[in-house]
Amino acid sequence: VRDVTEQEKLQAARRDFVANVSHELKTPLTSMKSYIEVLQEYPDTDEETRKRFLSVIQNETERMVRLTQDLLQLSGLETRQEPFRAGLINVSEWLSTAVNRFNLSAKQQGVTLVSEPYPTVSLRGDRDMLDRLVDNLISNALKYTAREGVVRITAAAESDQLLVSVQDSGIGIPAEDLPHVFERFYTVDKARTRKFGGTGLGLAIAREITERHGGRIAILSELNEGTTVTVSLPTVEVR
Numbered sequence: 411v412r413d414v415t416e417q418e419k420l421q422a423a424r425r426d427f428v429a430n431v432s433h434e435l436k437t438p439l440t441s442m443k444s445y446i447e448v449l450q451e452y453p454d455t456d457e458e459t460r461k462r463f464l465s466v467i468q469n470e471t472e473r474m475v476r477l478t479q480d481l482l483q484l485s486g487l488e489t490r491q492e493p494f495r496a497g498l499i500n501v502s503e504w505l506s507t508a509v510n511r512f513n514l515s516a517k518q519q520g521v522t523l524v525s526e527p528y529p530t531v532s533l534r535g536d537r538d539m540l541d542r543l544v545d546n547l548i549s550n551a552l553k554y555t556a557r558e559g560v561v562r563i564t565a566a567a568e569s570d571q572l573l574v575s576v577q578d579s580g581i582g583i584p585a586e587d588l589p590h591v592f593e594r595f596y597t598v599d600k601a602r603t604r605k606f607g608g609t610g611l612g613l614a615i616a617r618e619i620t621e622r623h624g625g626r627i628a629i630l631s632e633l634n635e636g637t638t639v640t641v642s643l644p645t646v647e648v649r
């Protein structure tokens with residue numbers, strides 16, 4: 411009996427997933443199609459309007475590229491088709507390089523990005539995946555934090571675990587949404603998603619990568635106060 415319910419749950423999840431993907435792809439396509447039609451049917455449209463329409467088409471195209479990239483990443487991780495290239499990761503170098511990748515965009519956004527000296531410990535893991543993991547967390551933190559806010563990346567080594575936290579002083583997440591944010595395509599609200607342009611896959615990817623490394627991921631948030639995502643990963647001893 412239990413197997414049947416498990417099977418049904420899986421099938422339902424798959425149906426939801428296909429419906430979600432179709433919807434996520436159809437929305438930008440429909441909008442692009444209508445803008446292209448207007449441009450074709452009214453060749454005399456003034457320069458300014460044409461530019462505006464083209465920029466909508468460009469934005470939608472970029473959104474679809476991001477979405478398909480995220481989908482491919484997530485499915486590659488879930489089906490284990492993405493190879494796990496294990497290597498020795500120098501935590502201090504890994505994290506400080508990741509923070510550096512965001513220095514410029516944080517500055518342009520008027521957000522203070524705070525780093526610190528990171529523990530001199532090592533992990534066994536796939537560097538590309540681990541980069542994607544912290545990039546997803548830092549880019550979310552920056553995306554949902556307004557000018558003059560602070561994003562802080564900290565790390566601590568405790569016995570055989572590394573705890574990495576990405577903390578922001580941003581808009582936060584309502585308590586009722588918090589248990590769902592790691593689900594595929596879960597977005598807090600439509601208005602937010604339109605404004606910030608997410609795909610709802612970033613945290614699902616972050617969780618997959620963490621779990622593939624034998625770690626755990628958790629989120630704490632207070633609406634209008636900020637959000638902290640903490641990842642714990644097993645460390646290795648290097649001699």
Ligand code: ADP
Nearest residue numbers: 550551554582597598608609610611612613637
């Ligand atoms: P997205 O790509 O849409 O940001 P994610 O899977 O990364 O999707 O996040 C899921 C939802 O959680 C988002 O809709 C966003 O509203 C919320 N969220 C994630 N990180 C943060 C954060 N640091 N601050 C506020 N909200 C966040």
